[in-house]
Amino acid sequence: MRPSVRAACVLLRLFCARFSVFCSVTRSLDGKWSLSNSDGSVSLPAEVPGCVHSALQQQGYIQDPYFRFNDVSYRWIALDNWTYTTTFSVSGQLRANHKVLLVFDGVDTAASVWLNGIIVGKTDNMFRRYDFPVRDLLKDGDNVLNVSLLSPVLYASERRTAHSAYRVPPECPPHVQQGECHVNFIRKQQSSFSWDWGPSFPTVGLWKGVRLEAFDVLQLVRVSSVPLHSLSQWTVQVELLVDAVQTTNAQIALSIPELDSEQILQTQFLPGKTKNSFTLNINTSSQVKLWWPNGHGDQPSYHLTVRGFQGRDLILNTESKVYFRSVELVQEPVVGSPGLSFYFRINGKPVFLKGSNWIPAHSFQDQVTPAVLRNLLQSAVDVGMNALRVWGGGVYEQDLFYSWCDEMGIMVWQDFMFACALYPTEDDFMQTVREEVVQQVQRLKSHPSIITWSGNNENEAALATDWFNIPAAQRAAYLRDYVTLYVNNIRALVQEEDQSRPFLVSSPTNGAESEQEGWVAADPYDPHYGDTHFYSYSLDCWDWRTFPRTRFASEYGFQSWPSFSTLQPVSTLEDWSYNSNFSSHRQHHEDGNQQMLLQAALHFKLPNSTDPLKRFTDTLYITQVMQAQCVKAQTEFYRRSRSEIIEGRGRTMGALYWQLNDVWQAPSWSSIEFGGKWKMLHYFAQNFFAAVLPVGFEDGGTLFVYAVSDLSPDLELRAVVSAYSWSDLDPVCTLKSDLLPVPGGSAAIVFKQPVAALLAGCGSCTRLTCLLTFHLEDSGGQQGPTNHHFLSSPKDAQGLQRPNITATVQEGPAGYSISLRSASVAAFVWLDVGNVPGRFSSNGFLMLSRNRTVSFDAWRETSVEELSRWLSITSLRDVY
Ligand code: BMA
Numbered sequence: 001m002r003p004s005v006r007a008a009c010v011l012l013r014l015f016c017a018r019f020s021v022f023c024s025v026t027r028s029l030d031g032k033w034s035l036s037n038s039d040g041s042v043s044l045p046a047e048v049p050g051c052v053h054s055a056l057q058q059q060g061y062i063q064d065p066y067f068r069f070n071d072v073s074y075r076w077i078a079l080d081n082w083t084y085t086t087t088f089s090v091s092g093q094l095r096a097n098h099k100v101l102l103v104f105d106g107v108d109t110a111a112s113v114w115l116n117g118i119i120v121g122k123t124d125n126m127f128r129r130y131d132f133p134v135r136d137l138l139k140d141g142d143n144v145l146n147v148s149l150l151s152p153v154l155y156a157s158e159r160r161t162a163h164s165a166y167r168v169p170p171e172c173p174p175h176v177q178q179g180e181c182h183v184n185f186i187r188k189q190q191s192s193f194s195w196d197w198g199p200s201f202p203t204v205g206l207w208k209g210v211r212l213e214a215f216d217v218l219q220l221v222r223v224s225s226v227p228l229h230s231l232s233q234w235t236v237q238v239e240l241l242v243d244a245v246q247t248t249n250a251q252i253a254l255s256i257p258e259l260d261s262e263q264i265l266q267t268q269f270l271p272g273k274t275k276n277s278f279t280l281n282i283n284t285s286s287q288v289k290l291w292w293p294n295g296h297g298d299q300p301s302y303h304l305t306v307r308g309f310q311g312r313d314l315i316l317n318t319e320s321k322v323y324f325r326s327v328e329l330v331q332e333p334v335v336g337s338p339g340l341s342f343y344f345r346i347n348g349k350p351v352f353l354k355g356s357n358w359i360p361a362h363s364f365q366d367q368v369t370p371a372v373l374r375n376l377l378q379s380a381v382d383v384g385m386n387a388l389r390v391w392g393g394g395v396y397e398q399d400l401f402y403s404w405c406d407e408m409g410i411m412v413w414q415d416f417m418f419a420c421a422l423y424p425t426e427d428d429f430m431q432t433v434r435e436e437v438v439q440q441v442q443r444l445k446s447h448p449s450i451i452t453w454s455g456n457n458e459n460e461a462a463l464a465t466d467w468f469n470i471p472a473a474q475r476a477a478y479l480r481d482y483v484t485l486y487v488n489n490i491r492a493l494v495q496e497e498d499q500s501r502p503f504l505v506s507s508p509t510n511g512a513e514s515e516q517e518g519w520v521a522a523d524p525y526d527p528h529y530g531d532t533h534f535y536s537y538s539l540d541c542w543d544w545r546t547f548p549r550t551r552f553a554s555e556y557g558f559q560s561w562p563s564f565s566t567l568q569p570v571s572t573l574e575d576w577s578y579n580s581n582f583s584s585h586r587q588h589h590e591d592g593n594q595q596m597l598l599q600a601a602l603h604f605k606l607p608n609s610t611d612p613l614k615r616f617t618d619t620l621y622i623t624q625v626m627q628a629q630c631v632k633a634q635t636e637f638y639r640r641s642r643s644e645i646i647e648g649r650g651r652t653m654g655a656l657y658w659q660l661n662d663v664w665q666a667p668s669w670s671s672i673e674f675g676g677k678w679k680m681l682h683y684f685a686q687n688f689f690a691a692v693l694p695v696g697f698e699d700g701g702t703l704f705v706y707a708v709s710d711l712s713p714d715l716e717l718r719a720v721v722s723a724y725s726w727s728d729l730d731p732v733c734t735l736k737s738d739l740l741p742v743p744g745g746s747a748a749i750v751f752k753q754p755v756a757a758l759l760a761g762c763g764s765c766t767r768l769t770c771l772l773t774f775h776l777e778d779s780g781g782q783q784g785p786t787n788h789h790f791l792s793s794p795k796d797a798q799g800l801q802r803p804n805i806t807a808t809v810q811e812g813p814a815g816y817s818i819s820l821r822s823a824s825v826a827a828f829v830w831l832d833v834g835n836v837p838g839r840f841s842s843n844g845f846l847m848l849s850r851n852r853t854v855s856f857d858a859w860r861e862t863s864v865e866e867l868s869r870w871l872s873i874t875s876l877r878d879v880y
Pocket of ligand 1: 195196197393419420457458533555658669
């Protein structure tokens, strides 16, 4: 900091303390409020930020809402109206300011706000910040603030009734979801009325902070900084959203000292809330250190300071983190393929997106703690993910989420919050959406992690493939509404606010081709264009031919059940069977429980223990095995398709499986259970997202091994393929290919041999008695993980015996480790320590050695005794 600026800061502090001129005063109103329902029969203290469900639970009025069938038992909560009340006093100093605003960072959802008996405003959108001028309503002594919230369910229904001209489907969720209707009429987390992985808990509350902000001259509402790159020159677009009491002339000093860049500009802040834009040229552009996605480099940041002076007085002083990175979405003709490419170029480098889809981490957002967020994001990067899609049926996540994505190198595909529905476009709806979009883009655009905006989830597909049986004569009207909302409004606003990243109207979409076709393509799932979502539960997931050879897979997945230790706290003995009412109740996807078993039965023997509890836990296990293996197969297919065009299709540049996390303890597509425990799928992701990966598969009886590399340097790799008998821990034979070139960022064939020939040269192996393992190596040794290929379904394998794995838990300087000893080959070896939170270094593995040591990273204090007591080991042969 320059001495003159330091002196000015000291002066400002002294000045503020004595005269309160040019200084804004903030008074938080967070903390304990009181809460009551419409007829006053329930009244209790309630924490703000928070929601009614959380308050009722914290005060002991209700049990854990996630326990058993409580989502249905507690339906009444969201059918009632609720009022939050607080009483506060304010200093004379605060009231003496010219402007005093009552600020709500988030109100969920339809509310009227009363101060000292006078209404100060209304809210209708949980995704907006609201502020109301209240200076003249404040008084000496006690001030009473009430926020009266309408039942979101009744409010949504009223909005539906008011919209009588034509229907805006889907009206209600499928019966199996036990949800509420018409959520598309209100600006609220769409999945809070139920989803195919989540319960119906339509929340009510003040879900973000509340405060008073008082100032005399002006106040900075928000600062944003967006770097732009053009002709090798960086500039930083700095925007100040300022609320000024009167016209104020100021001198603005922008500076990034580390880059020797400073600029002084004259400006005038006009009365009211205005956006003021400035450009800082980076003189030393060639020295700028770039932000890279995880696996491609570091995430360095710079400090931008912004100061405003009126004469010699410092009237504004703020800072912002700046990360430099450029992003392009490349949609251009592809040689040998009809259609257009679809991939992201970060800092000029094509990057394959590896990751998953993010849903809300809890039904009650006030219970999403920093620890919960951190654990999930850390779990994502630790398995090699570089991207997450914040899905459009949830919430725009909290600031911390994006700051951590910035720091961890997680690219974010950010949807706007519209999903799986049509939406109204009448004036008041559009107006609140417009404000939501502007606020969210301004809040989020400084984050380098966000690499694209996307208007909605699956609404282009919903229209194109007619999910809602729209009569042909009315189709044009619905298309018009679609274009009005996502193109003429959301897209236009985003492009005005942010020129630094692409905007996609929907996901999935054909991108530029959808635009050509009037924004709703005939087939938004066309693999020649844009991104695709693909689900099939009945086709054999081990057969890669069933997967679309898409440009970009932004959703695909399979369900599984969470582990017993996750279910146990929300269930009782009578629930612990696959056919219990509880098991059906938690399954929100039609036929989901049946689909999992049918898919599993294609390749595995289903659990058949006569002990009901063992049979239940074994079934949970087998669904996880199935899911892990299915998503592995599909992800490996997408990764190996990055360089190829086959029959006009390919060049896949993204694999984001559905879904990363869970909102409650139930079967879903997630790889991480509610509470943070990794499913087998998440452990598998450690391998299938590895930077260098061998992928093996058969085509017409020939075994191919591809080397997939996300690394920049060109490599020379060979495949080492070994055959093992199911009945023996020593390899039967091993084959090596020649070293072959694998260019940086590519997938190349490094091994090819007919399986029959391979087996003929390998002792007494047959498809039923042997399996294959393979890895890559260069002249220095193994590169990437060891992978395997089953030559037949494990249910048909001959020679697989019960491995009788024994284990010893030890504690050493590096933490806990578990030494395993197996008598024979064991598949899908699963270690579980019940409800001791933590994670293993690997899990769900194929054990082809007598001994193996796995470490356990405990997330709370534990002991060798506790771990030994809870440790259970299950492998494929143990469940039948
Ligand atoms: C996609 C998602 C979600 C859904 C998932 C699984 O369509 O966008 O709406 O949860 O499939 O069905």
